[in-house]
């Protein structure tokens with residue numbers, strides 16, 4: 001009986017440890033997020049009224065299909081909408097949103113994720129970047145990383161907007 005109890009106890013401890021380890025190196029894309037910064041080489045698109053001026057709420061799904069819940073403001077009013085991204089034969093994520101978008105994940109850890117997207121609309125390519133945080137704001141270190149990644153894709157520092165102090169339709173969360 002003692003041995004049985006001990007075994008059950010050990011199994012429980014191991015199970016809990018496994019859970020904890022999972023949470024620690026959580027590089028999951030799914031779950032709740034906040035848009036901390038936006039960037040684009042066409043800045044009108046990330047400013048109020050621009051089609052990329054959108055705020056994430058959450059991402060769900062698996063490796064092949066991801067569904068994002070977002071908010072945007074239209075005439076001062078917040079509305080919720082969703083976007084679906086699928087993995088193409090090339091192994092890259094694509095989504096249809098104001099044109100065709102190729103998406104890459106440039107950086108991810110338990111606090112943030114950085115996406116760079118190529119948007120193609122009417123034959124024109126626009127690059128845009130999104131910095132999502134698990135919290136409404138992120139460290140300067142992560143913001144710096146976002147700047148560096150943006151620069152690599154031809155987006156200058158003055159083409160980045162920090163949204164951490166903006167209303168990102170929190171009321172609807």
Ligand SMILES: *[C@@H]1O[C@H](CO)[C@@H](O)[C@H](O)[C@H]1NC(C)=O
Nearest residue numbers: 092102103104116117118127
């Ligand atoms: C966007 O296009 C450029 C140039 O073709 C390429 O280097 C970059 O990897 C592309 N990015 C994405 C997210 O597809």
Ligand SMILES: *[C@@H]1O[C@H](CO)[C@@H](O)[C@H](O)[C@H]1NC(C)=O
Nearest residue numbers: 041042124125126127153154
């Ligand atoms: C934005 O970047 C894309 C890809 O590098 C380029 O094709 C496009 O001309 C750029 N747009 C502007 C306005 O600089």
